[in-house]
Amino acid sequence: MALVGGPTPPGTGSLTIAGQQTGASLSIGYMAAGASSWWRHASTVVDRMALGRGDWGGRWLVWLAGLLLLTSLVLVGGVLVRGVIAQAPEASDEAADAAASASGEGSWRARLRRVPALAWAIAAVAVCNAAAWSILTPAFQVPDEQTHVAYAQQIAETGRPPIARRGDEQLAPELLGAMARTRFGTLDARTYGAAVWSPLQQRLLDAELHAGLAHRSPNNTAGPAAPEPPTYYALEAIPYRVAGGATLLDRIALMRLLSALMAGVTALFVFLFVRECLPGRPWAWTVGALGAALSPVLGFVSGGVNPDALLFPICAALFYALAVAFRRGLTTHRAAWIGGILALGLIGKINFYGLAPGALLALALAARTSAGGLNMRAARLVGIAVVIAVAPFLLLTMLDALAWDRAFVLAHTPAERPEDHGNLGGQLSYLWQVFLPRLPGQSTAFPEFYPGYQLWLKGFVGKFGWTVVGFAEWAYRLGALLLGAVVVLAGSVLIRERAALRQRRWEFLGYAAMTGGLLLLIGMVALRGFAPGIAGAVQGRYLLPLLALFAALLALAARGAGARWGRTVGVALVLVCVGWSLFGQLLTIAWFYG
Amino acid sequence: MKQAQSQTRGALDRRALICLVLGLLVLAVGIAAALSHSAQRRTGTNGVWPQLAAGELAAGQRACQDGELLPAGTAQAQFVVQPLQAVGPRVTVTLSRQGRALARASALVAARNGTTLRVPLRPLTQDVDDVTVCLTPPHVVGWRSSAVRRHPGPGR
Numbered sequence: 001m002a003l004v005g006g007p008t009p010p011g012t013g014s015l016t017i018a019g020q021q022t023g024a025s026l027s028i029g030y031m032a033a034g035a036s037s038w039w040r041h042a043s044t045v046v047d048r049m050a051l052g053r054g055d056w057g058g059r060w061l062v063w064l065a066g067l068l069l070l071t072s073l074v075l076v077g078g079v080l081v082r083g084v085i086a087q088a089p090e091a092s093d094e095a096a097d098a099a100a101s102a103s104g105e106g107s108w109r110a111r112l113r114r115v116p117a118l119a120w121a122i123a124a125v126a127v128c129n130a131a132a133w134s135i136l137t138p139a140f141q142v143p144d145e146q147t148h149v150a151y152a153q154q155i156a157e158t159g160r161p162p163i164a165r166r167g168d169e170q171l172a173p174e175l176l177g178a179m180a181r182t183r184f185g186t187l188d189a190r191t192y193g194a195a196v197w198s199p200l201q202q203r204l205l206d207a208e209l210h211a212g213l214a215h216r217s218p219n220n221t222a223g224p225a226a227p228e229p230p231t232y233y234a235l236e237a238i239p240y241r242v243a244g245g246a247t248l249l250d251r252i253a254l255m256r257l258l259s260a261l262m263a264g265v266t267a268l269f270v271f272l273f274v275r276e277c278l279p280g281r282p283w284a285w286t287v288g289a290l291g292a293a294l295s296p297v298l299g300f301v302s303g304g305v306n307p308d309a310l311l312f313p314i315c316a317a318l319f320y321a322l323a324v325a326f327r328r329g330l331t332t333h334r335a336a337w338i339g340g341i342l343a344l345g346l347i348g349k350i351n352f353y354g355l356a357p358g359a360l361l362a363l364a365l366a367a368r369t370s371a372g373g374l375n376m377r378a379a380r381l382v383g384i385a386v387v388i389a390v391a392p393f394l395l396l397t398m399l400d401a402l403a404w405d406r407a408f409v410l411a412h413t414p415a416e417r418p419e420d421h422g423n424l425g426g427q428l429s430y431l432w433q434v435f436l437p438r439l440p441g442q443s444t445a446f447p448e449f450y451p452g453y454q455l456w457l458k459g460f461v462g463k464f465g466w467t468v469v470g471f472a473e474w475a476y477r478l479g480a481l482l483l484g485a486v487v488v489l490a491g492s493v494l495i496r497e498r499a500a501l502r503q504r505r506w507e508f509l510g511y512a513a514m515t516g517g518l519l520l521l522i523g524m525v526a527l528r529g530f531a532p533g534i535a536g537a538v539q540g541r542y543l544l545p546l547l548a549l550f551a552a553l554l555a556l557a558a559r560g561a562g563a564r565w566g567r568t569v570g571v572a573l574v575l576v577c578v579g580w581s582l583f584g585q586l587l588t589i590a591w592f593y594g
Numbered sequence: 595m596k597q598a599q600s601q602t603r604g605a606l607d608r609r610a611l612i613c614l615v616l617g618l619l620v621l622a623v624g625i626a627a628a629l630s631h632s633a634q635r636r637t638g639t640n641g642v643w644p645q646l647a648a649g650e651l652a653a654g655q656r657a658c659q660d661g662e663l664l665p666a667g668t669a670q671a672q673f674v675v676q677p678l679q680a681v682g683p684r685v686t687v688t689l690s691r692q693g694r695a696l697a698r699a700s701a702l703v704a705a706r707n708g709t710t711l712r713v714p715l716r717p718l719t720q721d722v723d724d725v726t727v728c729l730t731p732p733h734v735v736g737w738r739s740s741a742v743r744r745h746p747g748p749g750r
Contacts, residue, residue: 001683001703001731003657004674005648009641013661013726017649024648026659026673028727030638033669033717038629077614085610183641194641198663198721468643567610575617579624586628594635 007189010180011204041594048593052138052182052196054209054247065135069585072128075121076290076578083118083286084570118286119271126267126293126302129581130260133296133303136585138195138592139249140184141465142304143539147187147223148233149252149305150175154222156237157215160404161230162222169221173213178248181205187223192468195592209247225307226406229347229396232307252305259309263302266547267293269316273548274555276323281559287570288555292547294577296462296584301541308541311349315545317341318359319511325366326507335381338363339388346393354521355514355545360386362510369506431523434538451538453480459540462584467539469591471583482576489560489569490553515546638665644674651731653683658728664689664696666720671713673729677705683731687713690726 008014008025015022038045050059140146150171154162157172169187171179179185181204183194196202239254246254271289278284292298302309318341325334342359345352364382371378400406426443433445435452453476461479463470470476494501501508526537543550558570640662651657671687681704689697701713 001678001685002650002676003648003729004644004646004676004709006643006645011661012640012642013659015648015657015659017651017657018655022649024646025640025642026648026657026727027642027644028640028659028662029636029672030665030668031670031672031712032635032637032667035632035634037632041635042629044635077618080614081606081611085606085614087605087607185641190643191641192643194639197638198665198723200663200721200723565609567607568613571610571613572617575614575621579621582621582625583628586625 007185009183009185009189009191009194011183011201038590038594045589045593048195048197049136049589051199051202052205052249054249054251054253056246056250056253061135065132068128068132068135069582072125072132073578075125075128076294076574079118079121079125079286079290080571080574084283084567084574087567088282115268115272119268119275119289122271122286122289122293123264123268125290126298127260127264129294129296129299130263130302131257132585133299133588134253134256134260135303136588136592137300137303137464138184139182139252140179141192141195141592142301142306143466143541144225145304145306146171146175146179146184147225148236148307149255150217150222151225151228151230152233152236152240152255152305153215154217154220155230155233156240158220160220161233161400161406162217162226163220163404163406164226165219165221166224168219169223169226170218171221171223172215172217174215174248177208177211177213178205181208182249190466192466193591197593209249228307228350231344231347232310232349235310236305255305256303259302259305262309262313263293263298265313266298266302266316269313269320270548270551273316273320273323274551276320276327277552278555278559279327281555281566283567284555284559284570287558287574288551288553290574291554291577292551294574294581295544295547295550296464296581297460297540298544298547299581300462300464300584300588301544307349308351308544311345311351312544312547314341314345314348314352315355316548318345318355319514319548322359322362322366322510323507325363326369326504326510330363330366330370330381332381332384335363335367335385336388339385342385342389343392346389347396351518351521351542351545354518356389356517358510358512358514358517361513362507365506365510427527430527431520434523434526434534435519446534451534455535455538456540456543457483459538460543461540462580462587463540464584464588465591467535469588471587475583479580486553486557486573489558490556491560493556493560511549515549518542518545634670637668638663647676651685651729653731656728656730658726660724660726662689662723662725662727664718664722664725667717668715669717671715671727673711673713674709675703675711676709677703680705685711685713686730686732688728688730689715690728691722691724696722696725 003015003017003026005015005024005026008023012025015024015026046059046062049062049065050057053061140149151162153172153175154160171187176186179187181201182196183191183201185191185194196205236255236258239258240251243251243254267289270292271285274288275282275285278288298312302312318338321334321338321341325338338359342356346356360382363385364378367378367381368374371381429442430445432439433442433451435456437450437452438444457480458470458476459467461471461476471479522538522542526534554573555570558566558573560566561569649657671689673687682702684700684702686698686700688695696718697715699713699715701711703711
């Protein structure tokens with residue numbers, strides 16, 4: 001008989017067989033007598049959810065999460081009634097379109113005032129959801145959260161970003177203690193499922209949190225996140241410092257709330273993008289933006305300490321700014337604005353580098369259209385954006401090299417030795433199969449599974465925790481079917497309105513280039529072994545920079561159902577997203593506390 | 595006339611409204627049904643993710659692990675094992691704290707039960723920490739060890 005286990009988590013003994021240490025631990029589950037429903041088990045679940053936290057923990061947090069979800073539901077209902085079900089007269093629709101056109105003009109305050117109340121409500125839905133996720137998910141159980149906390153802690157404590165020193169990473173003793181006593185594990189040996197369930201464990205955690213352990217890494221390292229640019233972490237250092245006297249877990253709770261606010265900004269820009277990109281049916285903007293705001297992956301990731309939370313609003317803002325440039329022309333002011341967003345992205349997260357080339361192409365195409373050809377004016381507009389975009393990146397690179405002793409952000413070595421995928425043909429074949437089914441004649445890159453379904457689709461529909469908490473298989477298949485239906489409905493609109501599509505072909509080429517660039521970057525990360533294994537390189541959250549396009553797809557699908565059924569299909573799509581989000585949260589609760 | 599009515603400010607799209615009401619009902623029923631699902635619940639776990647062969651237990655050997663927390667109300671301990679034959683062996687499990695036995699039970703490993711070995715325990719009224727769990731198969735010839743299949747772990 002073979003005993004199955006895993007790496008030994010802190011606080012758990014290791015297995016000995018015949019007196020010999022095995023270097024691993026047995027996996028043991030303890031079960032209650034008989035069977036019971038979740039209703040009967042609810043009180044126990046609430047008790048468990050109250051544990052594993054700092055001084056601010058307690059049952060009240062569970063009630064707060066419930067209140068946030070209820071608020072989100074009420075807001076969704078209100079937005080649906082006001083924005084989709086209530087039929088505004090055509091004149092009102094035209095006024096909404098006109099308001100959309102005017103929203104890019106005037107001062108920032110005037111522009112903010114012109115953002116419709118519905119958009120703010122949708123942003124609030126995203127914030128409520130992400131804040132609820134931040135309470136439901138135990139500390140460090142969002143992918144890579146421990147290393148992102150370490151990075152922010154490094155900036156908050158020392159005023160400088162960490163050094164990338166693979167193999168010699170020493171996190172702050174305070175952080176290591178919290179990771180151990182929350183039963184998360186260590187930097188590399190994680191438990192994926194453990195939470196603090198017993199008051200005995202909570203007592204040990206409390207003692208550790210108040211032990212006065214050092215807040216600084218002994219060698220200025222922070223784990224695998226160290227090569228990332230510091231913008232997100234510098235922002236997260238603010239709540240960390242604000243709650244400086246609180247325990248580390250309380251500081252993390254506040255940091256997570258900042259990420260949740262970023263989800264609201266994402267939803268706001270997604271709404272503005274759909275409004276700009278698909279004028280003519282204001283109710284469809286609501287459908288698209290609400291669907292995106294309710295995406296459980298957005299809520300889950302933005303409910304943790306993770307730079308993706310900043311990447312998502314930056315990308316949504318970029319799509320919006322480009323849509324404005326294409327629809328209303330690229331002016332000097334707008335070029336500067338796009339440059340500013342690009343700058344923020346380039347110093348925001350490495351994944352943004354995938355979008356940047358496509359965004360530059362889109363910018364050039366918008367400039368060409370606005371300037372009436374490839375002339376000096378077009379070149380000047382692009383030049384303004386590029387200078388603004390690149391300046392902070394260059395400054396940061398100089399600081400990395402001269403002041404912080406950090407390697408150039410792209411110069412870090414792969415996590416693993418690059419796998420051998422043969423010659424260029426073999427590498428292209430590998431890249432193809434990261435996304436699409438294998439073609440006849442191609443060697444099999446992934447013999448055991450198809451990443452397009454197993455990693456992309458499942459990851460986008462929802463994999464929580466460290467990508468270990470998932471829906472039942474039938475739910476993913478249903479998700480694939482529904483996504484297929486959405487694509488078909490959206491496609492029917494594009495075919496029906498192909499004349500308009502032809503007129504806007506350069507705009508769509510720009511969006512396609514951005515999408516392709518991002519996917520290529522992810523494929524290259526998998527190919528070159530920069531992440532441990534294909535499952536590390538390919539995760540659903542990496543698609544969320546394209547959330548604005550997903551929202552546009554939903555809006556188009558609702559429109560595709562026709563004038564008679566469009567709003568009904570729109571409401572149905574949003575309700576599917578509500579269920580998608582709620583069941584994702586229930587799954588997470590069951591996994592960590594059930 | 596109908597067109598005029600549909601363009602009145604505040605007029606509601608009836609189909610969409612019915613869809614909203616029915617959809618919310620379906621959601622509520624779905625959530626209620628999911629929460630009514632009855633199953634055996636966990637009182638705790640030691641948090642070890644089953645992803646590799648921790649070791650092979652030969653006849654007469656004893657496998658022990660200390661530092662366990664035995665939660666109150668536990669009526670069954672579950673171990674992840676890989677059976678190497680259809681039935682057997684019968685494994686004796688003892689739980690002790692500082693040399694004092696807390697519980698002792700046995701269970702039969704059977705391939706038909708999959709990879710879970712369930713051992714019944716007498717529930718305690720409060721959590722007990724620092725528990726040592728030992729598994730001992732009998733001195734029986736007739737069951738063998740072989741290569742162990744690696745359990746898939748999650749990616750980063």
